[in-house]
Amino acid sequence: MITLIIIGSIIGLISSLLGISGGFLLVPILYHYFISLGVPSTTAIKMAIGTSLFTIFLNSLFSLYFSRHQLDLRSSLHIGIFGIFGSFIGAYLTIKVFPEYVIKKIFGFFLIILSIYLIFKKHKDIENFQGNICNKKLSLLGFITGILSSMLGIGGGIIVIPSLNILLSVPIKRAITISIGMISIITFPGVIIYMFSSIGEFDSLYNIGYVSLSTSLTLLPFCITFSKVGAQIKDKINTKYLRYLLAIFILIGGLRMIT
Template sequence: MLFLIFILLGVVVGILSGLLGVGGGFIVVPALIYAFDYLNISEEFAVKMAFGTSLFVVFITSLVGAYKHSKLKNVDWKSAVIMGIMGMIGSYISGTIVVNYLSGELLRTIFGIVLIAISINMINYPKIKEVGDFVRPNLIYLLISGFLIGIFTGMVGLGGGVMAIPVMVLFLKFPIKKAIGTSLGMIILTSFGGLIPYLSADPNINLSQSLYCVGYVSLLVGLCIAIPSATFSSYGVKLSTKLDVRVLRRIFGVILFLVGLDLILNIN
């Protein structure tokens, strides 16, 4: 029954990703924290396992999303690779720190704060207009931006799109469509870099076998979410042309705010 819920979660994540133009990590992580708590997995393991499994989901879905956007010529692969390599380094560093030095309770609180910050951004999301022709940013700006986004990725188990897209549009002056596509190309590398410490960790818990875990990554749960997510993302894109996405962002932002608050206040 629980795995059916994971599959349905993947469908929801895919539709929302296409509909709202964001990655699904900020949905997957809290859902997995609650799910692993329900399975009586200790908080120390559950939170890190949610982060690692989320990065696995993000890695798979970003491959599919980048391919789709590349066909539409929305990916500047040179920028994506430059930022992605630096992001991979940053996410590996922060992922290693999380796996080895931070407690599950602290991570849960940090993620709750991040969710609240994301929710405020979604509630107040401005209507961004397309800028002119794309001009690739300065190399130094790409390197610095990629590294900082990577630190964020490995630290909280997200792909980084919620940070990458605003940075690309507001700071690096990408057109919004090019920013969305290029961020997905970059996330392939950043999520992989963050994933490595979670895969290589040795949590030493019996439940890891029943969930087909490698380190802090449940391959079974990840695939249950990633496959339907990748499949249904195109439906979200179609819905975005028919619905008022800004209103949906605000509604979903309120939900995220409440989830983030719950994660902070119920850390025991």
């Protein structure tokens, strides 16, 4: 219980501060939590992903509200809408086709390389850049993010922000607000699929499909509270330090996925 409260607070803070959902932290914690409650391992990992997506979706709505005056809705909607198609594919692949651990290993190494690049690559943010981003590139990014989001139980910000910043030269703070705007869109299809997939009953977890309502609703109040804190302090932090902080969390996510 204490662990869920702490991780809920961390996820709420980084969701608004860095635009990442924290699913890479939440999924392994929920997996071990469900195992400790007697859920079979093959079911526990899918419940961890489904519950993570459900929690991230609800929390993202509050992050969206707290950051509503800074959003880039055009870019967020473009990534989110194409991410919907990818989300359905990713959820299907995880439930029916691929073993989740293989995807985790590959993606984990990718995140580690990405975090190192963010830390050591010299990059100057143009703080006031407001130009439109290429729609085709946003579409492709959204589709790939949607697949990985549903396969790994993440909100997609850990993919979108560094991709926008490194590949498309979008300033880090704008990339964060784009990510905040698209997370609720891109996680919603995965939530629906996991909720309506049939599994055995676990009465103490009050599950709907692969989503444990009791677990998610324990996390949510702390996520929401600290989401507001993150939104309040984001603009007060230097862009350079936001990059370093983002890189650290991406590195942690990569390490968690390969271990």
